[in-house]
Amino acid sequence: xxVLAREAGGGRTCAxxxxxxxxxxxxQQPLLLHIFADIGDIVSDIVSIAMDERSEAFETDxxxxxxxxxxxxxxxxxxxxxxxxxxxxxxxxxxxxxxMREAVGDGKVLENSxxxxxxxxxxxxxxxxxxxxxxxxxxxxxxxxxxVENNLQTQIFEGS
Amino acid sequence: xxxxxxxxILVKNGILRSHTSGANGGPGDQEVVRAAALRQxxxxxxxxxxxxxxxxxxxxxxxxxxETLANIARMCGGLALPSHIAVPLIHRQxxxxxxxxxxxxxxxxxxxxxxxxxxxKNKKTPQKETTIAMANLSVQPRPLKVAISDVIAQAVEHxxxxxxxxxxxxxxxxxxxxxxxxxxxxRPELVPxxxxxxxPLITDRYISSAFFEVMSDAVKVVDTWxxxxxxxxxxxxxxxxxxRPLLTQELSNTCHHEYRRAQAAFRRQMAVRPGFAGPRxxxxxxxxxxxxxxxxxxxxxxxxxxxxxxCHPDTSHKDAVEWIQKLDYHNAQYANxxxxxxxxxxxxxxxxxxxxxxxxxxxxxLSMPTGSKKSGMLFIGRSAELDAELAMIKEQADFGDFxxxxxxxxxxxxxxxxLQALDAFVLEKAGESLGSLYDRMLQECLEDxxxxxxxxxxxxxxxxxxxxxxxxxxTHAQHSPSTAFKIxxxxxxxxxxxxxxxxxxxxxxxxxxxxxGTGSAPRLQVKASVxxxxxxxxxxxxxxxxxxxxxFATAMGDIGFSVTPxxxxxFQFNPPTDKMPxxxxxxxxxxxxxxxxxxxxxxxxxxxxxxxxxxxxxxxEVV
Numbered sequence: 001x002x003v004l005a006r007e008a009g010g011g012r013t014c015a016x017x018x019x020x021x022x023x024x025x026x027x028q029q030p031l032l033l034h035i036f037a038d039i040g041d042i043v044s045d046i047v048s049i050a051m052d053e054r055s056e057a058f059e060t061d062x063x064x065x066x067x068x069x070x071x072x073x074x075x076x077x078x079x080x081x082x083x084x085x086x087x088x089x090x091x092x093x094x095x096x097x098x099x100m101r102e103a104v105g106d107g108k109v110l111e112n113s114x115x116x117x118x119x120x121x122x123x124x125x126x127x128x129x130x131x132x133x134x135x136x137x138x139x140x141x142x143x144x145x146x147x148v149e150n151n152l153q154t155q156i157f158e159g160s
Numbered sequence: 161x162x163x164x165x166x167x168x169i170l171v172k173n174g175i176l177r178s179h180t181s182g183a184n185g186g187p188g189d190q191e192v193v194r195a196a197a198l199r200q201x202x203x204x205x206x207x208x209x210x211x212x213x214x215x216x217x218x219x220x221x222x223x224x225x226x227e228t229l230a231n232i233a234r235m236c237g238g239l240a241l242p243s244h245i246a247v248p249l250i251h252r253q254x255x256x257x258x259x260x261x262x263x264x265x266x267x268x269x270x271x272x273x274x275x276x277x278x279x280x281k282n283k284k285t286p287q288k289e290t291t292i293a294m295a296n297l298s299v300q301p302r303p304l305k306v307a308i309s310d311v312i313a314q315a316v317e318h319x320x321x322x323x324x325x326x327x328x329x330x331x332x333x334x335x336x337x338x339x340x341x342x343x344x345x346x347r348p349e350l351v352p353x354x355x356x357x358x359x360p361l362i363t364d365r366y367i368s369s370a371f372f373e374v375m376s377d378a379v380k381v382v383d384t385w386x387x388x389x390x391x392x393x394x395x396x397x398x399x400x401x402x403x404r405p406l407l408t409q410e411l412s413n414t415c416h417h418e419y420r421r422a423q424a425a426f427r428r429q430m431a432v433r434p435g436f437a438g439p440r441x442x443x444x445x446x447x448x449x450x451x452x453x454x455x456x457x458x459x460x461x462x463x464x465x466x467x468x469x470x471c472h473p474d475t476s477h478k479d480a481v482e483w484i485q486k487l488d489y490h491n492a493q494y495a496n497x498x499x500x501x502x503x504x505x506x507x508x509x510x511x512x513x514x515x516x517x518x519x520x521x522x523x524x525x526l527s528m529p530t531g532s533k534k535s536g537m538l539f540i541g542r543s544a545e546l547d548a549e550l551a552m553i554k555e556q557a558d559f560g561d562f563x564x565x566x567x568x569x570x571x572x573x574x575x576x577x578x579l580q581a582l583d584a585f586v587l588e589k590a591g592e593s594l595g596s597l598y599d600r601m602l603q604e605c606l607e608d609x610x611x612x613x614x615x616x617x618x619x620x621x622x623x624x625x626x627x628x629x630x631x632x633x634x635t636h637a638q639h640s641p642s643t644a645f646k647i648x649x650x651x652x653x654x655x656x657x658x659x660x661x662x663x664x665x666x667x668x669x670x671x672x673x674x675x676x677g678t679g680s681a682p683r684l685q686v687k688a689s690v691x692x693x694x695x696x697x698x699x700x701x702x703x704x705x706x707x708x709x710x711x712f713a714t715a716m717g718d719i720g721f722s723v724t725p726x727x728x729x730x731f732q733f734n735p736p737t738d739k740m741p742x743x744x745x746x747x748x749x750x751x752x753x754x755x756x757x758x759x760x761x762x763x764x765x766x767x768x769x770x771x772x773x774x775x776x777x778x779x780x781e782v783v
Contacts, residue, residue, distance in 0.1 A: 066253050069254065069258055069363065073260055075560050075564045076261065079564050079565070080565060084268065087270075091271075123193070143260075152215065155188060155189055156249065159188050
C-alpha cells in the first residue's frame with residue numbers, strides 16, 4: 001500500500017511504500033519515492049491487505065481512496081483549471097519537467113513510454129513519462145480534462 | 161451483493177452501457193494495464209468497481225469455473241474484474257490521480273515562484289547575531305512579586321495580541337495561508353500509529369479542517385484571554401471571603417485550560433515528521449501520544465529531553481517554567497540545535513511560553529489554588545461542550561470551493577469568500593456565528609460566576625449561622641439538552657438577548673477601511689537607523705520588505721525600551737517612562753525563527769505597535 005506524507009519544510013509531496021518508515025533523515029531533501037521499487041511486492045501487498053478482513057486498519061488507515069483523489073482533482077480543475085492551463089502552456093519543456101519531477105517526490109520518471117525502468121512502470125502507467133508529458137502542453141491537458149470530465153467507471157473503458 | 165442490487169446501482173449511476181471505445185478513441189485504464197496483468201498471479205477474487213463508497217469491493221469468486229466470472233462481469237457491465245487485471249488497474253488510477261493532483265500543485269507553485277522572482281529582487285541582508293543585539297538592551301529580570309495591576313496589564317496585552325492576530329487573519333490572506341498550512345501539515349492524521357500507519361494521505365478535504373481550526377482557535381484564544389482579564393480585574397481589591405476563592409479557582413482553572421491548549425498545540429507541532437522529535441510520538445486514535453518517557457533522552461539528546469518534557473501531559477505549568485529556561489539556555493549555547501526547531505515549532509513554543517510565564521507571574525501576585533477538575537468548572541465545562549460541538553461541525557465542513565488547491569486563499573477575494581462561507585456554515589449548523597458562540601459562552605460563564613456566588617453566599621451565610629461544616633465550591637450543573645434544542649435556544653437568545661461583550665466577528669476586513677492610527681502618539685526623536693527600521697515596518701504592503709530582529713531590538717533599545725525575556729523566543733518590551741505616555745504598557749513579541757521579521761510578521765509587528773502605542777511612520781523624527 002502506498003502512503004503519502006507531506007514534507008514539513010518545502011511543501012513537497014512524497015510517497016513511501018508501506019510500512020510507513022519513510023526516509024526522514026534529511027528534512028531538506030524530498031523523500032524518496034518507493035512506489036515503484038518493486039512493483040510485484042507492492043501489488044501483492046495491496047492484494048493481501050485488501051483481502052485481509054481482519055485488518056481494520058485497511059478500512060481507515062493508510063488507504064488511498066481513489067474516488068477521494070478523483071474528487072480532489074475535479075475540484076482543483078473547477079477552481080483553478082484555467083490558471084493551470086495558462087501556466088502549463090506558458091512553461092518551457094524544462095519547467096514542465098521540473099514540475100513533473102517535483103510531483104513524484106524523488107524526481108524519478110520514465111524517459112518515454114518505452115522506458116523499461118522503474119520496476120516496469122510502463123506496464124501500467126506508460127503515459128506518465130517525461131517525453132509525452134513535457135514536450136507539448138496538450139498531452140497532459142487533454143488527459144487531465146478527460147480524467148475530470150468522466151467518472152471513474154468510464155475511465156476503466158475509455159481514455160483520451 | 162445480489163446481482164439485482166448491483167444492477168440497480170449501475171443503472172442509477174448511469175454506468176450500465178456498452179463500452180467500446182472512448183470519445184477521443186484512447187484506450188481505457190483496463191486496456192492500458194494489460195501488460196502488467198499478464199505478470200500478475202491469478203487469484204480467486206474479483207474486484208467490483210461499482211460503488212464509490214467501496215472502490216473497489218473485493219469478493220471471492222469461489223474458485224468456480226471461468227464462466228461464473230464472465231457472468232458476473234457481464235452483469236456488472238464489465239465493472240467486475242479478476243484480480244490480475246484489477247490490481248494493476250487500481251494502481252494505475254491511484255497513481256494517476258495522485259500525480260495529477262501533485263502536478264497541479266507543483267506547477268502552480270513554480271508558476272508563482274517565477275512571477276515572484278521577476279518582481280522581487282531585493283536580497284536578504286546578512287543576519288546579525290541576535291544574542292549580541294539583545295545584549296545591547298537593558299534586560300529587566302522578572303520581578304519576584306508583581307502588583308495585581310501589572311497582572312491585569314499583562315493579561316490585557318495577551319488579549320490584545322490575540323485580537324490583533326484574529327484581525328490580521330481576517331485582513332491578510334498571507335497570514336491566513338501560512339496559518340492554514342501550519343495546521344494542515346501538522347495534522348495528527350499524519351502521525352504514524354503503533355503499526356506505522358498514517359491516515360489517508362493527502363486529500364484536499366483536510367484543508368477545510370485546517371481552515372476551520374485556524375479560525376476557531378483564534379477566536380477561542382481571544383475569548384480565553386478576555387475571560388482571564390475579566391476575572392483578574394474582578395479580583396483586584398476584592399476581599400469578599402466567598403467570592404474571592406470562587407474567582408481564584410475559576411481563574412486558575414481557566415489558565416490551566418489555556419496552558420493545556422498551548423501545550424497540545426506545541427506537541428502537535430513537535431510530532432511533525434520529519435523533525436527531530438517526530439519519531440518520539442505516535443497516534444492513538446485521533447490523539448498524539450508520546451512514546452516512552454522524556455527522561456530517556458536526558459543524556460543522549462538534552463534538547464530533545466526538554467522539548468519532550470514540555471510536551472508531556474504530566475508536566476505541570478510550574479515545572480514547565482524550568483524546562484523552558486533549560487531549553488532557552490541550551491538553544492542559546494548551541495545555535496545549531498536552535499535551528500532544529502522549525503518556524504512553526506518556535507511559534508507554538510512562544511504561545512506556550514506566554515501562558516506559562518503569565519501563570520508564573522500570577523502566582524507571585526495572588527495565592528492561586530491548583531487547577532481543579534472538580535470545582536470551578538464553569539469555563540472549562542462550557543468550553544469543552546463548545547469544543548465538542550464545533551468538532552462535530554468541523555467534520556462536515558467543506559470549503560473546498562475556495563481553499564483548493566492549497567494557497568488558493570492568496571487569490572484576490574478568495575480568503576474573504578472563504579470566511580464568509582465559514583461564518584454562514586457555523587451560523588446554519590450551530591444557530592450562531594463562531595464569534596458569537598464564544599462570546600456568548602464568555603458571557604454565560606460570567607453569569608455562572610455570579611449565580612454561583614449568590615448560591616454559595618446564601619449557603620455560606622446559612623452555614624455560618626448554623627456553625628456548620630465547611631463547604632466546597634459547587635460545580636457547573638451538568639445538564640445537557642439535546643443539540644437541536646440548544647441550537648433553537650441560541651437562535652432565540654440571539655434575538656432576545658443581544659450580546660453585551662463585543663462580538664468577535666470572523667468575516668473579512670478590508671485593510672483599506674481599517675482605521676489608521678490615532679495619530680495621537682507623541683513624536684519620537686530618533687536616529688536615522690531607528691527611523692529606517694520603523695519605516696520598513698510601517699511601509700505600505702507593496703513596499704514591505706523584511707526587518708532583522710536584531711535591528712528591531714536595537715531600535716527599541718534606542719528609544720529606551722528595556723526587555724524581559726519570557727522564554728521560548730518571546731520578549732516583553734517595557735516602555736521608558738520619560739519618552740512615552742505614562743499609561744503605556746509593555747508589549748510582548750515573538751522573535752521570528754529566522755531572526756528576520758518578514759512576510760505576514762511585518763504586518764503583525766506594525767499592527768501590534770500601532771494598536772498599543774499609536775505609532776505610525778510619521779511618529780519617528782530623525783534628529
